[in-house]
Amino acid sequence: MLVDGQHYRTIWEHPTPGRPNTSRGGGDTSGGPDTIRIIDQRHLPFEFVIEDLKTVEDFARAITDMHVRGAGLIGAAAGYGMYIAALLPEATNIAAFDAAIELAAKQLTATRPTAVNLTHAVDRQLAAITAAASVQQKRQAALHTARAIADEDAAACSAIGNHGLPLIKKISERKPGQPVNVLTHCNAGWLAFVDHGTATSPIYAAHDAGIPVHVWVDETRPRNQGASLTAWELANHGVPHTVIADNTGGHLMQHGMVDLAIVGSDRTTRAGDVANKIGTYLKALAAHDNNVPFYVALPSSTIDWSITDGLADIPIEQRHPDEVRFIQGAANGKMETVLLTPPDSPAANYAFDVTPARLVTALITERGLCPPREDKILELFPERRQR
């Protein structure tokens, strides 16, 4: 999406494909890039910092320390990390090369052990690289696979936008000249994927199609991904938006100020229960109480086909209490962390909650919309009928 009027993905090759590679001293890159670039998201929304990743260690640190985060982007970063591993200039024979690749795979997988897209990406690269015969073919397979992972993520998000767009368009036709008010929670935006995002994708599609939209951005305590990432994305792409405390959505819905809610999903059951950022459930309750449509946008990669009951079967990650006790922001032009609670007061930090399918109007997937019911989900994904 746009940053200062220029199109960016969250991860890209440098030099840009097709241009001569001049920046690397040693190693055969087989015509591929020797550097991968990312947006170091830790500095947002205050600074737009581009970081060069040139080694597996660079990738491992970028994922662990959350320079990049978000389901789709972690997968794409792991894919490119494996490609960079395959450039190892010191690999002299196939056995040594494969051993080094195995090591890189372990190193990357260990960065965020619960992120399912990361494991998928690394496994896919391992299979592709192992299947190729020569070192040069392995490098080409790794580049091809890294690009495929990133492109497929962007394509799935784009498709979600196309499927969600008519929902916004229909509301817009009922209130000509007035903006469609969308509420979203956390960051299921392009910064969490390679491009477009999930919850934001229909919003960007509507905005780009000239439909007036306005987004209520939940700040999303404790990590404030709404205030820092979603607001920044929307501002840069020129989408009108207003940041609100997480407490506010119910009041807005009571007063007809929200036309629809769209959120993302970190894990979805085959029956349509949705685990998403903590607080999503509260907004779903308010939407239900006020007849506001509540949509969940998700690539099918977030569907856990092995489970049905989200409340019983999805484990909820507890993160460090200091993410509640402290908050980070900008003071006098630099990042500062401040304490919010009495120094000795304990805090609890549940990262996600589960929204039961009964509160969800529909899922927006890359294959289209469907009600959050097992039979309807399986109509879109018939290959998953067998568990």
Place this chain on the structure above:
Amino acid sequence: MLVDGQHYRTIWEHPTPGRPNTSRGGGDTSGGPDTIRIIDQRHLPFEFVIEDLKTVEDFARAITDMHVRGAGLIGAAAGYGMYIAALLPEATNIAAFDAAIELAAKQLTATRPTAVNLTHAVDRQLAAITAAASVQQKRQAALHTARAIADEDAAACSAIGNHGLPLIKKISERKPGQPVNVLTHCNAGWLAFVDHGTATSPIYAAHDAGIPVHVWVDETRPRNQGASLTAWELANHGVPHTVIADNTGGHLMQHGMVDLAIVGSDRTTRAGDVANKIGTYLKALAAHDNNVPFYVALPSSTIDWSITDGLADIPIEQRHPDEVRFIQGAANGKMETVLLTPPDSPAANYAFDVTPARLVTALITERGLCPPREDKILELFPERRQR
């Protein structure tokens, strides 16, 4: 309640009644104190600062700049502010004295124009002071009235605690040896009143009676009164508690981790709709969805007997967006304000929302419990049958 093991109210006389007054140079205080002390709450939870108020200007500044805040405490401060006004040493005749008192009343009323307890307190003092004959009698009437306002507030809060205690006791008997988990939102604690608080009063009563209680404290964005005031209160009184992001309560209720919720009220309709800090409605929805009892503790002074429908009839204050965009906390031992959003992103700041009576289990008033229904409320307050 207790601070470092010592009992405090939020406002008190200095010197303490009964001890000789030696600190004031001029003026006849008729045996009353010449100084009123408050806790300057702007420094909580990081510093416990006691402030001396000696002039009407001191009181006006303390209320306007929120050294003191909260329905009951604003009323008590206005009462004592009028008493301090009545000490005016330059008053030489009754007409000049009454004119000066009228001026002080205007000055105090202007500090927080929407706070209903403030107007009530000032009007009550005006009536008492005007009714007395001599300057000395007026001063005595003002002192008597200021004490009555503060004592009645503390007594109402204490009664709310006594009426709420059996609710907690009953739950405790069902789970012997385990703490009763109470969720509260914002600060309806003793810092908002003269003593005890409203939502916290049954909690303190249970704790003091030896019933194990644990409180989930919503941090309460945007002003964070939960994290900074309620947590501080509970910590100082020794009540176990855990601070949580406002997004968390629904998840806790889904998993049986909340036995009951108790919140306060800023304005209640005669039919039991409740306007309270923004986000209260979301917790009430979650409580309803999970069969968790949801109580609202309130002195009857918050009931607006002229209205029935909270959503239609209670205007919701919008405060400055910078309360959402910025947050205050402690860094390196001093208070610091940091920006949380992109510098140009707008924010909205609705201060309250309305919880419909259908989501409230019962009101806890100073006269006892009642269902949130007009006929039942009027059984407790029969003098209000006529509008």
